[in-house]
Amino acid sequence: MTAYPHTLHDYATDADERERLEAAMDGAPKGAVVVSGIAVALLLLCWFLIYALVFLPRGTVG
């Protein structure tokens, strides 16, 4: 049976590479939060722009 690498650690061949990998992985979650935060903020901003500039001025209905 072939042993496949399961974690990023399995790819790192020496201690130095392992350290660099750990340092990179420490920052990754923060980057993900920033990217997804910007994406969601832009989406919410577009929703509000359409709500305030298109939907409300089109007048009452019911």
Place this chain on the structure above:
Amino acid sequence: MAIDEQAILKSELRWAAVVAGIVAIILGAILYAALSHHMNPPSNREFIDPKTLHLSPEFTEENLGTRVDPSGRVVARLITTQFKFEPNCLLLPANTDVTLRFASPDVIHGILITGTNVNTMVVPGYVAQVHTRFTKTGDLLMPCHEYCGLGHSQMIATVKVVPPEQFRPDATGRARCGDDR
């Protein structure tokens, strides 16, 4: 490198709180529009027999179009049918509360009035009703937006919104577009 499950859980909970906050803000905006601007989905539930629509007291030919009833309420009645609106032009006053009532004798149609929030389905067997107030004057297009057959793309009417001082119904309370029959 050990995965810190507590840190992952913490960030997921924070993200869930942000999403809950966004949903609350959007619901708040919808409630604000509903309560302060009276903007709600049209929700009239009124039955009418589509087979005898032309014989019903309300949707007879002479009663179609815009009419100001004795209480001063402006009501426009339209029949949506394959593939036309009857009448094909409505004259309505701006800055006045108006009621639009639609009925269909054949298949499901849908109407919207461009540049406004008026948008409803017209289902045979029901009277579709929309209350609205036009804030701008001009000729607005009112197409059928629910595919109703081969002539669907030809099914289009005009809503002529005029300043209130130019809206002059006749002695019977009817108001028509100039080129209307």
